[in-house]
Amino acid sequence: MRITGVIKKSLKEQARSFWLLLLTVSTAPFFVLVYDLITESYAPVYDILILNNDKGMIDTGNINLGDTLIQALMLHEDKSCKIGRVKSRQEAVKKLKNKKADLLMVIPEDFTGFLKAPGSGDSPEPFKLEFLGNITDFNYIITAILAHSFVSDFLLDRTGIQPPFSFTETGIGTSGALNDFELTIPGLVIFSIIMLMLTASVAMIAEVENKTMLRLKLSRVTTLELMGGITVIQVLVGFLSVALTLAVAAVLGYSFQGSVIPVLLVVFLTTVSIIAFSLFIAAFSKSVTQVLIIGNFPLFIFMFFTGAMFPMNVSPWFTIGDYGISVISMMSPTHAVSALNKLLIMQEGFTGVLPEVGSLVLLCVLYFALGIWVFRKRHMLQ
Amino acid sequence: MIRVNGLTKRYGDLTAVDNLNLEIHQGEIFGFLGPNGAGKSTSINMICGLVQPDSGQIFIHSQLAGHEHKLRNSFGLCPQELIIWPRLTCLEQMIFMGEMYGMATHTARKAGSNLLEVLGLNSKMHKLAGTLSGGMKRRLNVCLALVHDPEIVVLDEPEAGLDPQSRIMVRDFIRGLRKTKTVILTTHNMDEADRLSDRVAIIDNGRLLLTDTPENLKRTAGSGDVLELTIQIEDGRDMQAAGAVVKGMARNVTISDATIQIREKNAIELVPALTAKLKDLNFTCAEIKMRANTLEDVFIQLTGKRLRE
Numbered sequence: 001m002r003i004t005g006v007i008k009k010s011l012k013e014q015a016r017s018f019w020l021l022l023l024t025v026s027t028a029p030f031f032v033l034v035y036d037l038i039t040e041s042y043a044p045v046y047d048i049l050i051l052n053n054d055k056g057m058i059d060t061g062n063i064n065l066g067d068t069l070i071q072a073l074m075l076h077e078d079k080s081c082k083i084g085r086v087k088s089r090q091e092a093v094k095k096l097k098n099k100k101a102d103l104l105m106v107i108p109e110d111f112t113g114f115l116k117a118p119g120s121g122d123s124p125e126p127f128k129l130e131f132l133g134n135i136t137d138f139n140y141i142i143t144a145i146l147a148h149s150f151v152s153d154f155l156l157d158r159t160g161i162q163p164p165f166s167f168t169e170t171g172i173g174t175s176g177a178l179n180d181f182e183l184t185i186p187g188l189v190i191f192s193i194i195m196l197m198l199t200a201s202v203a204m205i206a207e208v209e210n211k212t213m214l215r216l217k218l219s220r221v222t223t224l225e226l227m228g229g230i231t232v233i234q235v236l237v238g239f240l241s242v243a244l245t246l247a248v249a250a251v252l253g254y255s256f257q258g259s260v261i262p263v264l265l266v267v268f269l270t271t272v273s274i275i276a277f278s279l280f281i282a283a284f285s286k287s288v289t290q291v292l293i294i295g296n297f298p299l300f301i302f303m304f305f306t307g308a309m310f311p312m313n314v315s316p317w318f319t320i321g322d323y324g325i326s327v328i329s330m331m332s333p334t335h336a337v338s339a340l341n342k343l344l345i346m347q348e349g350f351t352g353v354l355p356e357v358g359s360l361v362l363l364c365v366l367y368f369a370l371g372i373w374v375f376r377k378r379h380m381l382q
Numbered sequence: 383m384i385r386v387n388g389l390t391k392r393y394g395d396l397t398a399v400d401n402l403n404l405e406i407h408q409g410e411i412f413g414f415l416g417p418n419g420a421g422k423s424t425s426i427n428m429i430c431g432l433v434q435p436d437s438g439q440i441f442i443h444s445q446l447a448g449h450e451h452k453l454r455n456s457f458g459l460c461p462q463e464l465i466i467w468p469r470l471t472c473l474e475q476m477i478f479m480g481e482m483y484g485m486a487t488h489t490a491r492k493a494g495s496n497l498l499e500v501l502g503l504n505s506k507m508h509k510l511a512g513t514l515s516g517g518m519k520r521r522l523n524v525c526l527a528l529v530h531d532p533e534i535v536v537l538d539e540p541e542a543g544l545d546p547q548s549r550i551m552v553r554d555f556i557r558g559l560r561k562t563k564t565v566i567l568t569t570h571n572m573d574e575a576d577r578l579s580d581r582v583a584i585i586d587n588g589r590l591l592l593t594d595t596p597e598n599l600k601r602t603a604g605s606g607d608v609l610e611l612t613i614q615i616e617d618g619r620d621m622q623a624a625g626a627v628v629k630g631m632a633r634n635v636t637i638s639d640a641t642i643q644i645r646e647k648n649a650i651e652l653v654p655a656l657t658a659k660l661k662d663l664n665f666t667c668a669e670i671k672m673r674a675n676t677l678e679d680v681f682i683q684l685t686g687k688r689l690r691e
Binding site for chain 2: 211219221
């Protein structure tokens, strides 16, 4: 039967495309492994900051129940819940924006007075606690529930009744004012740049596949010149892709709010870093087909494990200032997503994204240097 | 111009080029002859600086050329394969290659236009290379090797796949390069090598067998020219008598019916004396056929096989 002939031929060809076969079948298992490693290393910790504005009551023996509340809350500290005091709102906001804390609870000035006032439980004007944070963040939501519960327990313990209190939520930046669609835009912008990985790799490998690399080698064009030229065009493609993404979002109701220049800078650096990373894919490929297979690995990892598509919370290995460096920090989109979240959602300016910009510059240089070296070794010298 | 000393290249157990020594003079067309796998391309690639030799030295203008040598710009390589950018027009890729060799855009444009015109592609200058016919692509392949006006032009099977019209055009073009450029020609085509080359190197199994002008090679090697004389036999005449006359003048003689075949180097030089002698004996030559000794004959004698084997 002819079909058996076709089966035998296909089997031989498949087995002889060993590396492609290995890459194809190992992609999904590799993802399982990576996802497990990331989730294993992530033990959630909810950080509550407290700013005590309570003036206390001097006439009754200098009592400050705000301090008492903080001490009571400190008793709830454990591995998953950290309580910290801050001296100013600015200090807290900085930590919140850098994701060093999840929520700021502001104790009002009349906190002691309210609790000491006769008949406080019947007060028509309940006192208000303020919760501040990125109210779109999942960690904020959990932390707010915890804080509300702790405060309720404290008040019940102090007064014997459930005193009327309410809390107001203040979103940092525009986090409270944006809808779900608008909140995904920073990630989608970075996603559009990540997709550049394949076109950039294809542009680079085309010279190898067409064998025109031979002519270029003879002309003594350097790898840097060749890749630099390709990069310029791919950067333009990246900007076009981002512009189209934002244009479609705008048509669907998205309103751009943020500093344009820092956003452009982040887009530029991310684009360059992705193109630089493409050098690795091109270096280990010999044809467009191989690019499409090999490229799937980093493409999906960059898409799913950098925060571009889904939020990622990974415990940092160490911090530089307030900026945490973790396993996913090795991927440039991680910093890009963080930067665009700050710029477009938290309304930060350029100084607010300096750690991300610095990281992106560093990764661009690193990717480019290594990529050029590997590409030259595999395609320009052979 | 180019001097190669003891050039050797091995790939595992295979010695692709084995102790190659040769000199290529400035302004000559130097033909590299050999079957597939003989080591022609490896030799060329080493000379061009694209492949690093395991041992040996290459001197260009008495200057030692290392791997990736700076003199690579002196070379213009026209590979056997079509190496063009299908999504660029003919002129665009000429300009691009010129720029890669450090030429100013306008200079590259001018040089590119001239070359395309010389090789009959002026009407296709602004057409995408991918849309050209096979012969036109081949001519473009040649143009791309020359846009930067290299001193040394390496043409790997330049006539392969060309229609007769294009072949004549390319052949004339290569002839036109003589004296102004040094041309290294690798080919299977003995006729091409014979017509174009000032000197020829025959290479087989990585070894250089012989280097000389095609005329000298044909004079000194190979099985010789084939001369066929058809004798008009009149009644009563003995063909053996004519044969005896011829055998007295040439060594390798075969007689069958009315035909005498002589195989001898420079057999053409025997024709006047032979016909005169036969005429003296009242034999009339009805027909004289001559097939000159070819480079292929030389090659077969040297290697024991045909070039395309």
